[in-house]
Amino acid sequence: MTEFDEIDLALLRLLAEDATQSAGALGREVGLSQPAAWRRIKRLTDHGVIAGRRLDLDREALGFGVTVFLGVKLATKGRISLDDFERAVSAIPEVQTVEHVLGLYDYRLRVVARDISDFERVLRRRIMTMPGVGDVEANVLLSEERRPGPI
Template sequence: MTEPLNLDAADRAILRALVGDATLSASELGRRLGLSQPATWRRIRRLTDAGILKGRRLVLDREALGFGVTVFLGIKLAARGRPELEVFERAVCAIPEVQIVEHVLGLYDYRLRVTARDLPDFERVLRRRIMTLPGVGQVESNVLLSEERLPGPLG
């Protein structure tokens, strides 16, 4: 196991700024933080090489694209064992409406984030795609009403 990277105030400021706007260039970040462009670039490269920065993502407005319903599903598999997990994971990851697949410890084996156009569309995805997956046992749905906080920096 590798030793965690020691982050100083400048590293943390870079992370906070990139979480706010991942399109910022090293020169713009440097101007905002009082660092030179090369120093900022070296810090970004170090954070990337250490695995702290794992790429930059574009966040789409699901509602503006016509996907107005988000549902979290808890899925308990009917059978246990590594082969069943792998088969389920491959199959569920192939469903475009499934945005996030998390293998969790607790009441359920998996937690899914599913996006659909509306409730009838979600019902179609649930009945025709998710409930027919290999190994699916118990399923619990929770409809997202609002999202108050989006992920940000940990430190």
């Protein structure tokens, strides 16, 4: 599905802002009836344009005050498969995202922790002990000015 009209794009923008809106509310915003808005949303979902809806939690309010981006270079690519590494690192609850990247590092991880000592525990006991992990570079998030949103 590559053809989007203005109404499709408007629905996607509204859903990106607040995915909890009902089809009726969305329809009113774009000039459609509730059933027509629902059919368009279903079509966008069926074609994979809408891949899911997620809840955006406030990490600090939940006690996770530190976010660290880790660059991970695998030491022995031949001895551990990328799938094995991805599966193992994805099982660590503090690891929020796992991105396979091109560049100096093989992976970029987003890790949350309660504080720096909690992050050190995760790094030393969970990440650095994984087979195949070589060089690691940590960057502590100071502030986040823009979150991923609509394209």
